[in-house]
Each structure stands twice: as C-alpha cells, then as structure tokens.
Amino acid sequence: MYDQGTEEFDLVIVGAGPAGMSAAIAARAAGLSCVVLDEQAAPGGQIYRNVESNWMGDRSILGQEYYTGESLVQDFRACGATYLEGATVWELTGDLRVAYSRNDAIGFAKGRALVVATGALERPMTIPGWTLPGVMSVGSAQIMLKSEAAVPEGRFALAGTGPLLLLTALQLCRTGAKPAAIIETGSQNKTGAFLSDPLASAFGWQNLTKGLSWMRALRRHKVPHFHSASDIIAQGDDRLTSVSFRHRHGTEQLKLDRLFLHQGVVPHLNLPASIECGLEWSDEKRLWRPRTGPEGQSDREGVFIVGDGAEVLGAEAARISGRLAALEIIHQLTGQDTARERQVCRRQLDTERRFRRALDRAYLPPRDHLVPVSDDTIVCRCEAVTAGDLRQAAHQGCPGINQVKFFTRAGMGPCQARSCGTSVSLLMAQATGRSPTEVGYMSIRPPVKPVPLQQLASLAEEASR
Amino acid sequence: MRRDGNPITADIAVIGGGVTGAAIAYGLLRRSRQVVLLDEGDMALRASRGNGGLVWVQNKGLRCPAYTRLSLRSSLLWDRFSEDLKQDTGIDVAYERRGGLQCCLSTSEAETRAGQVREMMAACSGDGLDIRMIDHDEIKALEPRIGADVVAASYSPHDGAADPIKLLRALHAAILTRGGQIVSGPSVEAIECNGDGHVLRRNDRCVEAGQVIVAAGNGTRALAETVGVHLPIRPQKGQAIITERFEGHQKVFVIKARQTNYGHFILGSSIEEDAPDLGTDLGYIAPSVARSLRILPILRHARVLRTWAAYRVMTPDSFPIYGQIGDAEGVQVAICHSGITLAAFHALELPGILTGAASVDPITPFAATRFKEAA
Numbered sequence: 001m002y003d004q005g006t007e008e009f010d011l012v013i014v015g016a017g018p019a020g021m022s023a024a025i026a027a028r029a030a031g032l033s034c035v036v037l038d039e040q041a042a043p044g045g046q047i048y049r050n051v052e053s054n055w056m057g058d059r060s061i062l063g064q065e066y067y068t069g070e071s072l073v074q075d076f077r078a079c080g081a082t083y084l085e086g087a088t089v090w091e092l093t094g095d096l097r098v099a100y101s102r103n104d105a106i107g108f109a110k111g112r113a114l115v116v117a118t119g120a121l122e123r124p125m126t127i128p129g130w131t132l133p134g135v136m137s138v139g140s141a142q143i144m145l146k147s148e149a150a151v152p153e154g155r156f157a158l159a160g161t162g163p164l165l166l167l168t169a170l171q172l173c174r175t176g177a178k179p180a181a182i183i184e185t186g187s188q189n190k191t192g193a194f195l196s197d198p199l200a201s202a203f204g205w206q207n208l209t210k211g212l213s214w215m216r217a218l219r220r221h222k223v224p225h226f227h228s229a230s231d232i233i234a235q236g237d238d239r240l241t242s243v244s245f246r247h248r249h250g251t252e253q254l255k256l257d258r259l260f261l262h263q264g265v266v267p268h269l270n271l272p273a274s275i276e277c278g279l280e281w282s283d284e285k286r287l288w289r290p291r292t293g294p295e296g297q298s299d300r301e302g303v304f305i306v307g308d309g310a311e312v313l314g315a316e317a318a319r320i321s322g323r324l325a326a327l328e329i330i331h332q333l334t335g336q337d338t339a340r341e342r343q344v345c346r347r348q349l350d351t352e353r354r355f356r357r358a359l360d361r362a363y364l365p366p367r368d369h370l371v372p373v374s375d376d377t378i379v380c381r382c383e384a385v386t387a388g389d390l391r392q393a394a395h396q397g398c399p400g401i402n403q404v405k406f407f408t409r410a411g412m413g414p415c416q417a418r419s420c421g422t423s424v425s426l427l428m429a430q431a432t433g434r435s436p437t438e439v440g441y442m443s444i445r446p447p448v449k450p451v452p453l454q455q456l457a458s459l460a461e462e463a464s465r
Numbered sequence: 466m467r468r469d470g471n472p473i474t475a476d477i478a479v480i481g482g483g484v485t486g487a488a489i490a491y492g493l494l495r496r497s498r499q500v501v502l503l504d505e506g507d508m509a510l511r512a513s514r515g516n517g518g519l520v521w522v523q524n525k526g527l528r529c530p531a532y533t534r535l536s537l538r539s540s541l542l543w544d545r546f547s548e549d550l551k552q553d554t555g556i557d558v559a560y561e562r563r564g565g566l567q568c569c570l571s572t573s574e575a576e577t578r579a580g581q582v583r584e585m586m587a588a589c590s591g592d593g594l595d596i597r598m599i600d601h602d603e604i605k606a607l608e609p610r611i612g613a614d615v616v617a618a619s620y621s622p623h624d625g626a627a628d629p630i631k632l633l634r635a636l637h638a639a640i641l642t643r644g645g646q647i648v649s650g651p652s653v654e655a656i657e658c659n660g661d662g663h664v665l666r667r668n669d670r671c672v673e674a675g676q677v678i679v680a681a682g683n684g685t686r687a688l689a690e691t692v693g694v695h696l697p698i699r700p701q702k703g704q705a706i707i708t709e710r711f712e713g714h715q716k717v718f719v720i721k722a723r724q725t726n727y728g729h730f731i732l733g734s735s736i737e738e739d740a741p742d743l744g745t746d747l748g749y750i751a752p753s754v755a756r757s758l759r760i761l762p763i764l765r766h767a768r769v770l771r772t773w774a775a776y777r778v779m780t781p782d783s784f785p786i787y788g789q790i791g792d793a794e795g796v797q798v799a800i801c802h803s804g805i806t807l808a809a810f811h812a813l814e815l816p817g818i819l820t821g822a823a824s825v826d827p828i829t830p831f832a833a834t835r836f837k838e839a840a
Binding site: 003093099393396398399400401402403406407409412413414416440445446447450451452453454456457459460461463464 | 504505506507509514630633634637638650708709744745747750754755758764766767768770771772773
C-alpha cells in the first residue's frame, strides 16, 4: 500500500480561510477530531492573509475589516484541531482521503467527512497584452501588501471591475502609493444596481455605504477615475509601457510601469472537479461552480464544499457556510440535533446571497473581457494558447471541450486549467453556438498541484522496506 | 452540428474518430473515395488521447513475425505520412526516428531482454529488422543522462516518436480539407445490412453507406455483435505520468521515460486487466516513478504535472484485427493497440487493401477468424 502513515480523523478540512477555520471551530466544539491542511504559512486564507503578523504599522491602511480576522484566527488556533500549515493537497480520492506534500515528504489524511474550503481565484482578464511582464492581478498587489507591506514601484494603474479593485486602490493610496488611474469597466452608477433591487439594498445597507465611502475616499486622494472603460489594451514590446482604452468621454493612453487587472473572483474548481463533483454554469454570474446542497454537500458522498469555493459570497458568508457544513457533519457523525442552528445559518446565508446578487450585477465583467475578441490574445498562459488557436480547433471537428484541450494543450500546463478553464469553456461555447453547459468544463486529472518526483519515489522506497 | 435527423449518405462510413479511424478515412479520401467519419462525443474513451506518441518497432511481434514486419513496414512509411500531412494541413506532427532504448536495470532483466531480441532477429533480420543489445557505456554515448543502475538496453534504429496530439488534429484537419465529412455526437448503436448497402443507427439519425469500416476501438466489440459476430476485444488499462517541461533533449527515445518535443517526460505505462475505471493510483505511480528515477536520476528535481489512464484496445494474442467480419459483406474492422505506430500503414496502405485495390496479403495473418480456432 502507498498510503502508509495515513492519519485518520472525523473531519478533514482543506483550506484555512474563514470557511475552513469556522468549520474546524464548530467541529471541535462538538468534540470531533479534525485536521486542517493549508498551503500558506499561517491561517487566514487570502482575505486574512498574514493577519497575525502583518508588517503594516498603521492599521488604517488595510482597514478594520481585515483585522476582524484576528479573533477568528485566535479561536482557530485555540480550537484543538490539528493544523498542518505549508501543506499542498494534491489529490483527493473517493474514500475521503487526501494526499499532500509538506516539508519535502508526502502525507495522507483520511476523514469520515471531508470539507473543501479552497476559496476563490481571480478571474483572468484576458485583454490584449495581459501576459506582458509588468501586468499583474490586483490580487497579487494585495498579497504583496499584506504579506510584505510592499507597494508597486513606478507608475501604475488598476483596471477592471469589482470591489477588490477599489479597496486595493484605496489601501495603496493610504500607504502613499497613489495609482496613476483607476480604469473601471461597467457603468459609473453602481448604486443603480442596488436601488433597482430594494431588498438587496436594505439587506446590504452596511456594505453599500462601505462601497460609497471607498469611492469618496478615492476622490479625496484625487485618483483619476475613468468609467465605462472598454477596449483596454496593455501595450509594450517585451514589457508593459502603456495602456490604452476608451471611456465615456473619449480615448486615453497612459504611460505605465505596472498595470493591475481584476474582474472579480470565481470558485476554485480543481479539487472538486478532480473527483468529478458535478459543476454547474451560472449564466447570471458568468462562472462555473460546484453543485452543492443546502449545507454544502457535493454530489460525492461525504464531500462538502464551502465558502467562496462553492459560491462567491465573501468572507462573512464563508464563515457561516463553513459552520453550517460542520453542523451537518456533527449531526451525521454523532446524531446530535443541530437543526435549529443550521436553520439560523441558512437564513444568514440567504441574506448574504441577496446582497451579493446586486453586487454581482453591479460588477459583472463585460463579455469582451471574458473571451478575447482578438485571435492573437493568449487564453492559456501556461501553454501560450491563443484565442485563435482555440477557435480553429473548435472548428476542426472537436465535439467538446476535452478534445479542444487535447488539440491545443490549453489547460495542460502547471496550473491545470485553474486560470483558463472558464475562458476556454466560454470561448468554445461562443465559437460553436452552444451554451457553456452543453460545452462543459475540462476534465481535471490528479495531481491538482505538481508533486516532486523525488517525493513519490521515496514513498515507494518506504513501502518496499 | 446537424440535428435534423436526415440520413447521411456516403460510399464508405468509418466508425471511430480516433487516430486509427481517422487515418483510414484520410487514406480513403486520398484514394478519392467519398467518406463520412463518425465520431463519438467529447467523453469517448479515446485511446488516441492517452498514449505516449511512440512509433515503436523493437517490442512488437515477439512470436508473431508478421506483426514485427507490419510494424517495421509502418515505421518506414512514417516519413512520407508525416510529410503528406504537413502538405495537406500545414501541421507538423513532429515525427522523428531517433532510435529507441528499452532499459534493463539488472542482469536478469538484461538476459531476458537479450533472449527476446535474439528471437525477433532470428525471425525477421532478413526483412531488415535491426535490434541489438548495448551496454552501459554505449547507452551513455546515446543518452548522457542515463543512470548508473542501467546495466544494458535493447536498441533499435527504427524506433521513433510523433506528437500524438498534433497527429489526431492533423488527421481531422486533413479529412476536412480533402472533402470528407466528420460527424460527431451519439455513438453508432447498430449496423444493419440493407440490400446492397448498410444503415448505421444512432439515436439521432441514420447513416447509409455501401461499405462500413469499424475502427471504434473498444466500442468495436458491441458493434460487431449487431451483425452477429463475436470479437474478443477487451479494454486493458494503462496509467502514465507526465512531468513538467524539463531542459535538454533526448538523442534517442527511451521507452517509459520519453521526453516529448515540448520537454515533458512521459513515464511508466501500466498493464491492468479488468480495471473498473480510469482512475490513477499511487500503488502504480510511486514505484513507477522510483524506477524512472533509476533510469534518469536527473528527473528527481522535476515535478509530476498530471497522471492519466486510458484503455488499450486488446485482443487475446495482442495483435490487430483487420478485414471483413462474419458473413456481412462490406463490413470490415480495423482495431489495434498501437494506433500511432501503425497510423502510417493505416493511412497509406490499408485503405487500398480494404477497398480491393491492393493485395490482402499484408493483413491475412490478422483476420478475425483466427480467434474461432482458439475458442
């Protein structure tokens, strides 16, 4: 056998963001044994990355909301779950076992239930030139800020849409690193989307005012802010030198050293897809998500998917959904009656969903930025596959997305389609006049993250000993 | 995709859009025949999407010289085949005949292998077959990165490799370029003989053709049953491991540790009977990686990118089946587990044989009837 040393727990949780941490806290409170595996060096996930030891002296820079993660991380540290930091989970099997790499060795953990809390990923914004050196994602700018208190050098701008774009711009302003511009797609009147949905604005009142206060603060910092931007092109020969775009009042070209792109986040699908959990296309949000039941049940027995990895609703909802899944698991494993608490969680989640619906509508990425218009634009970065290559393959008798993957190598690189999966599916749908549901999502093969050969060989040597 | 339910008509219908079916369809079109290629949907088993791209001779046909000769013949046709595909489609399928190694990690492995080589050479050296055993130093001259544990290897200059991805794509493109029709979608469920022609039934439509060639891999067995013929074809699972791109270049191809033209290594190749699914498992992968590191120790710094498995199309004696099946005139099959090696033969010579334009001699040893005697 090649799973020697497998540790067994009641519950195995992958991911130590708000969803994973909350699930662990709830499970431990009911006395379940629990292991949490996470790739980062400290708990917090993307949202509360490095919250325990952030280098930022001034708390107002990252804002109060970031620091609300502190107490959650404290509770998590104290809850008694086995916490394996720096663990890269690369395989999930139907018997609720995960294989992971940690400290140059392979380990296994098996649960009676398994919670996937692997969060969301930034949606790639495949404008012409998006793969040029100097072009990065807004998320990566924020990671630098949180983990190293580092700000971009030179002249930079942020482009795209979504709350993270505005929040990061504001956080950078507070450090004194003022963006040369914010280039926003979509209409200026974001509040319109909320006001057209009175229920959403009532439920999301706090969040709405928060957004408006960011806008006011950005105006105070006098950041040039362009609205209704389109035809955004990152320009340069071997690295970024400028960006050009259209906006409401004309066209613009700005000299830049760096451009940060963002158009929202989507569930991280690789782990669920690798064990063939069903996925569904949401046309409203223009994304793929795993099919889950009311408590996060996937269609694989014993596997729960929670947080932004199941449905992008933000940190607060992630916390609730992690707890909700744990309550259901507690009920299943111990028989303890958790029905009332689960009902409370489900109501809270519905509230978050209402608000989020309006938010998603306000920040919906334009179709042109989901699938490149130009044939020359790269879609799969790992394998340098362009939109033109994909369109050609789609017309060369490919019955579906897996043949397109095979014909073009799109999605076969180190990121295992994490970045391009949705773009390829949408492009294929467009090119063949079908819906993304008909086209489907690429099959994902283990390992979902690359594994060093030496570690696998050591496993065989141990087994033969 | 057409969904109107009107029947499609063609001189010849080829069932199976993998490398084998597509190569035959391409070859028929080259002979100016009117062809429709029927392909399954996106989730077809498709061994053509799960293979290492080897065009390999040295391990083909132990105790079956006819199969050795067929593989050698196809390998020699590959230059012309890849050249023609490039002319037709602009796609370079990256065929190179660099020679190949099969590595032995102990003296007993080497002795067993040397015995096999002697036997094959005794049978086919007169046909121009060249396989020989070489020692560690000779191997090192061909592949300087070879590990100290490799005591010997069999070497053949005939062996080569192509890019199987580009091959399937080029074949499909060439079929369309030459006016063939590719219809993908639901599987063909039945073949019916109808006067002087045949009707193929799918759940969405029918196809009418004078001649039918079944190249449907593991799906061939069920289709043959519909014309009352039992073909003993079984799926045999093989797992493989793909590494990240790695620097360097192999001067010779090493079976089970081949570097592709992109730089990835393809390691291992399991043989599993009665496998319930196409999952990959560490029980095969870990020891297989350990063996690969003994062959090429530099790979310990590489990472596994992906593992996959596919079903080989296997017969009781492991050799292909070609030609007419049963009494059903005009229904022929073409199945094998080495569709890449044999693709050149399938495209350039088999179509002539199956349409009566060339002698059937090369395929006589591979008739379906040979299994009746065994049964």
